[in-house]
Amino acid sequence: MKLLVTGGAGFIGSNFVERRLEVHPEDHIVVLDKLTYAGRRENLEGAASDRLEFVQGDIRDRTAVSAAITGCDAVINFAAESHVDRSIETPGEFIETDVFGTYVLLDAAREAGIRHLQISTDEVYGDFSGTEGSATESSPLDPSSPYSASKAGGDLLVGAFARTYGSDALIVRASNNYGARQHPEKLIPLCILNALAGDQLPVYGDGKQVRNWLNVQDFCAAIDVVLECGATGEAYNVGGPDELENIEVVKRIIELAGGDESRIDFIEDRPGHDLRYSLSSARLEALGWKAEIGFHEGIESTFAWYRDNPQWWEPIRSGEYRDYYLSHYGQELGAGSDR
Numbered sequence: 001m002k003l004l005v006t007g008g009a010g011f012i013g014s015n016f017v018e019r020r021l022e023v024h025p026e027d028h029i030v031v032l033d034k035l036t037y038a039g040r041r042e043n044l045e046g047a048a049s050d051r052l053e054f055v056q057g058d059i060r061d062r063t064a065v066s067a068a069i070t071g072c073d074a075v076i077n078f079a080a081e082s083h084v085d086r087s088i089e090t091p092g093e094f095i096e097t098d099v100f101g102t103y104v105l106l107d108a109a110r111e112a113g114i115r116h117l118q119i120s121t122d123e124v125y126g127d128f129s130g131t132e133g134s135a136t137e138s139s140p141l142d143p144s145s146p147y148s149a150s151k152a153g154g155d156l157l158v159g160a161f162a163r164t165y166g167s168d169a170l171i172v173r174a175s176n177n178y179g180a181r182q183h184p185e186k187l188i189p190l191c192i193l194n195a196l197a198g199d200q201l202p203v204y205g206d207g208k209q210v211r212n213w214l215n216v217q218d219f220c221a222a223i224d225v226v227l228e229c230g231a232t233g234e235a236y237n238v239g240g241p242d243e244l245e246n247i248e249v250v251k252r253i254i255e256l257a258g259g260d261e262s263r264i265d266f267i268e269d270r271p272g273h274d275l276r277y278s279l280s281s282a283r284l285e286a287l288g289w290k291a292e293i294g295f296h297e298g299i300e301s302t303f304a305w306y307r308d309n310p311q312w313w314e315p316i317r318s319g320e321y322r323d324y325y326l327s328h329y330g331q332e333l334g335a336g337s338d339r
């Protein structure tokens with residue numbers, strides 16, 4: 001196949017491209033990525049091949065999308081503004097990319113007559129703390145943040161295009177991913193890098209919020225299955241094997257880094273914070289997928305990757321992210337380095 005992978009220079013997209021080219025030696029991939037603060041060309045170094053083409057461009061730009069889609073058999077849309085905290089500060093960018101950008105891609109895929117696979121999130125189902133159960137694909141959409149509302153908007157457009165125009169469009173909804181090359185604004189890399197640097201680890205509220213952690217390699221394998229076997233107009237949940245409180249995750253990272261719990265700062269909670277996410281992946285498991293990497297194994301290899309690849313994260317910790325960190329957390333990064 002020849003795939004158009006939008007947002008392929010980000011965390012999950014770059015892991016997907018690398019794995020896909022390895023597992024499917026006949027495939028060609030065109031990556032279309034705007035290279036926002038979250039996207040980096042270096043993320044695709046491990047995937048370099050004459051079967052990979054990189055185009056810098058915006059999914060909202062129909063001309064760029066039409067050029068990139070030419071000759072492709074399917075589009076996989078990873079491109080998004082992806083960080084909940086930033087969506088609370090600047091929601092407009094999320095609506096523009098995650099809703100309008102998704103529309104532009106859907107329209108181009110419809111015109112080209114090819115499959116559109118939308119990468120979405122468990123956050124569209126909202127808070128599941130009131131129930132023991134897990135979200136299924138027919139649970140109502142009830143997003144809490146501007147990020148999750150924008151992703152829900154994208155999902156609704158996918159359904160509308162399938163129903164109204166007969167587009168071959170479908171959705172995967174994943175729980176919290178972790179692994180190599182995730183931007184340190186997200187909880188796990190943030191805590192690993194702060195622990196390694198001697199900085200404090202910021203935990204929102206009491207840290208008892210529950211997330212359903214999914215190793216990025218398991219998610220990439222799931223995307224392959226849905227791309228190949230998923231039904232038009234349907235959504236497929238991809239949940240991780242473990243539900244953990246944030247505080248358990250943070251304590252495990254401290255243990256791996258060799259520190260103690262005085263390094264944790266309990267700080268003001270995120271507004272509208274969802275207390276629990278939980279996905280049922282039964283529909284996807286019926287197609288043959290199963291998560292293979294448990295959190296306790298996955299966090300060790302993830303910790304080792306960040307520890308062993310400072311050349312990847314040092315430019316981030318000394319760039320725009322420094323200013324973001326100071327303005328969001330009210331603390332300088334690196335303030336604890338002489339501790």
Ligand code: NAD
Pocket residue numbers: 006007008009010011012013032033034035036037038039040057058059060077078079080081082083097101119120121122151173174175176177178182183
């Ligand atoms: P990320 O922020 O690491 O990467 C997003 C990528 O999209 C970046 O390379 C960025 O440059 C690119 N991008 C942003 N706006 C663009 C635009 N207008 N045009 C072209 N490219 C643009 O995000 P991620 O964590 O890799 O998430 C990828 C996708 O998976 C997103 O759609 C996200 O909503 C979804 N998702 C993420 C998780 C998770 O835990 N990280 C879980 C479920 C779903």
Ligand code: DAU
Pocket residue numbers: 082083084085120121122123174175176177185186187188190202203204205207209210211246270277
């Ligand atoms: O659930 C899937 C979603 O997971 C994806 O759709 C999003 O793109 C992705 O960013 C992620 O969203 P979360 O908000 O769950 O991830 P984050 O890493 O920001 O936060 C994980 C949990 O940790 C959440 O309960 C908030 C908490 N947290 C986060 C940060 C950044 C803290 O306690 N302190 C922090 O400094």
